Amino acid sequence: xxxKNLYLITLMFLGFMLYVxxxxxYNQPIVDTSQSQKSANNNDLIVDEVLTPTTSDVAVDEEDxxxxxxxxxxxxxxxxxxxxxxxxxxxxxxxxxxLEFTDKGAALVxxxxxxxxxxxxxAAHVILMDHRDSHFKAVAGLVAQNTQFTHNDLYKTTTPKxxxxxxxxxxxxxxxxxxxxxxxxxxxxxxxxxxxxxQHLTNKTxxxxxxxxxxxxxxxxxxxxxxxxxxxxxxxxxxxxxYFDAEEGYETKSFDDLQEETVSTTLAAxxxxxxxxxxxxxxxxxxxSNSKLVAKKTNSSTFPYLAQITTTNKxxxxxxxxxxxxxxxxxxxxxxELPEIAKGLDLxxxxxxxxxxxxxxxxxxxxxHGLVGxxxxxxxxxTVLIKLMFFKLSEAQYKSMAxxxxxxxxxxxxxxxxxxxxxxxxxEMMALYQKEKVNPLGGCLPILIQIPVFIALYWVLLESxxxxxxxxxxxxxxxxxxxxxxxxxxxNAAAMIMTQRxxxxxxxxxxxxxxxxxxxxxxxxxxxFFQSGLVLYWAVNSVLSxxxxxxxxxxxxxxxxxx
Numbered sequence: 001x002x003x004k005n006l007y008l009i010t011l012m013f014l015g016f017m018l019y020v021x022x023x024x025x026y027n028q029p030i031v032d033t034s035q036s037q038k039s040a041n042n043n044d045l046i047v048d049e050v051l052t053p054t055t056s057d058v059a060v061d062e063e064d065x066x067x068x069x070x071x072x073x074x075x076x077x078x079x080x081x082x083x084x085x086x087x088x089x090x091x092x093x094x095x096x097x098x099l100e101f102t103d104k105g106a107a108l109v110x111x112x113x114x115x116x117x118x119x120x121x122x123a124a125h126v127i128l129m130d131h132r133d134s135h136f137k138a139v140a141g142l143v144a145q146n147t148q149f150t151h152n153d154l155y156k157t158t159t160p161k162x163x164x165x166x167x168x169x170x171x172x173x174x175x176x177x178x179x180x181x182x183x184x185x186x187x188x189x190x191x192x193x194x195x196x197x198x199q200h201l202t203n204k205t206x207x208x209x210x211x212x213x214x215x216x217x218x219x220x221x222x223x224x225x226x227x228x229x230x231x232x233x234x235x236x237x238x239x240x241x242x243y244f245d246a247e248e249g250y251e252t253k254s255f256d257d258l259q260e261e262t263v264s265t266t267l268a269a270x271x272x273x274x275x276x277x278x279x280x281x282x283x284x285x286x287x288x289s290n291s292k293l294v295a296k297k298t299n300s301s302t303f304p305y306l307a308q309i310t311t312t313n314k315x316x317x318x319x320x321x322x323x324x325x326x327x328x329x330x331x332x333x334x335x336x337e338l339p340e341i342a343k344g345l346d347l348x349x350x351x352x353x354x355x356x357x358x359x360x361x362x363x364x365x366x367x368x369h370g371l372v373g374x375x376x377x378x379x380x381x382x383t384v385l386i387k388l389m390f391f392k393l394s395e396a397q398y399k400s401m402a403x404x405x406x407x408x409x410x411x412x413x414x415x416x417x418x419x420x421x422x423x424x425x426x427x428e429m430m431a432l433y434q435k436e437k438v439n440p441l442g443g444c445l446p447i448l449i450q451i452p453v454f455i456a457l458y459w460v461l462l463e464s465x466x467x468x469x470x471x472x473x474x475x476x477x478x479x480x481x482x483x484x485x486x487x488x489x490x491x492n493a494a495a496m497i498m499t500q501r502x503x504x505x506x507x508x509x510x511x512x513x514x515x516x517x518x519x520x521x522x523x524x525x526x527x528x529f530f531q532s533g534l535v536l537y538w539a540v541n542s543v544l545s546x547x548x549x550x551x552x553x554x555x556x557x558x559x560x561x562x563x
Contacts, residue, residue, distance in 0.1 A: 105151030192330025376472025
């Protein structure tokens with residue numbers, strides 16, 4: 001097989017693999033936007049008067065409230081006349097996050113990621129959660145066989161506004177009835193996206209309770225029916241529910257999947273559930289084992305997609321107080337930090353079927369970045385390392401090509417001699433290869449081996465939030481977007497054209513030759529829409545391959561000429 005035919009087949013295979021990967025049940029993403037607000041530059045805890053919620057009649061979503069585990073299904077119904085509202089009664093500003101909580105359920109309904117501009121050099125930040133626009137919130141409650149304290153209850157707080165620049169702070173909410181009292185406390189670290197949630201339940205009745213804690217993520221699908229541009233890398237990323245336990249590992253259900261099926265399963269120890277999207281996610285990590293997971297879609301709700309975890313019962317004797325604890329993660333998919341928060345949490349960075357290659361690639365890339373401090377140069381050095389790894393294989397490939405190049409005049413003669421008998425020409429050409437000990441398939445293996453590496457790196461650059469908006473040099477100020485001046489695609493095209501001139505073309509008909517000459521232009525146009533980080537890898541790889549092939553070809557020519 002000559003190198004140009006092999007190159008064409010390889011690139012067609014690469015395009016097919018990328019197409020297959022892109023077409024997996026992914027929706028097209030958009031990112032909610034809003035103008036960022038300035039945070040105060042002090043550590044003051046601003047305490048106002050106790051806020052009593054203003055009420056208005058709102059129907060209750062009874063189906064969102066689970067039954068306690070191990071119960072006899074004798075759960076009291078929610079009163080239809082209960083007064084409800086969804087007024088924001090507390091805000092928390094940290095260097096990383098701006099959060100908002102409502103009186104209804106003391107729910108987390110807004111999360112702004114202050115370290116992640118929506119677009120580079122713009123003031124607006126990524127809004128990960130917003131109950132008003134994106135219909136996305138996180139709620140928690142407590143249920144027993146004979147009582148319940150749900151996310152439909154109204155809470156009040158004495159700390160309506162908190163601004164903190166360092167350390168940890170608490171925001172507390174309380175709800176009290178004649179039966180009991182619930183105090184929800186969110187412990188927020190100024191330097192972390194992990195939030196500790198504690199619910200203190202006091203039993204004021206003469207009965208003993210067996211209480212389950214439930215927590216749930218509720219949202220819509222803002223990507224449904226959207227058609228972002230081809231250059232939007234996030235359109236190919238997974239969006240939906242991801243869940244994990246130590247026994248079964250990580251599983252996902254896209255929003256499309258949840259339209260067709262409901263997930264209802266038991267999770268073992270070290271479990272969590274998350275609503276996942278490109279670069280970011282919101283996760284719930286319970287502290288207890290053997291929790292029940294339900295993930296589903298309810299068409300009648302403004303928050304149709306539900307991911308709910310219900311923990312095993314705890315005994316709350318009459319007159320006593322019991323504590324329920326968990327962790328919420330609201331932020332980016334930072335691969336170095338996530339495993340420290342919960343086992344398997346880094347699996348939200350979904351590299352697909354190439355995870356076994358992508359994860360080591362990112363690990364090496366991150367280590368190089370730790371030394372050079374620039375993701376662009378890290379990609380260049382990673383390319384060099386990969387090239388060194390395949391050096392011997394590439395050397396065999398280029399030696400085979402150089403020998404085929406030497407045979408080119410004799411093959412041309414055979415082609416003229418048997419121009420009317422293609423079968424005879426192929427037989428004579430193969431006989432010539434055998435006589436000269438040239439393997440026409442000698443260039444296959446190195447290229448075929450590099451195909452999964454290339455695709456794996458594609459997913460590393462697609463999924464790694466660490467490379468989002470990362471600058472390189474001069475005109476390349478965002479490696480996660482296409483090259484604005486198409487310089488890298490042009491460099492790659494030039495390297496491909498020069499490589500073609502060094503490559504033999506035995507038996508290639510005129511139509512094939514025209515196609516191969518067009519390939520540099522075709523792929524330059526295709527690469528114009530790829531992330532510049534990926535094109536940087538391919539362009540550097542092409543230049544290194546060209547240099548290696550030129551050196552080997554010249555060396556063999558000099559050896560054959562007796563020098």
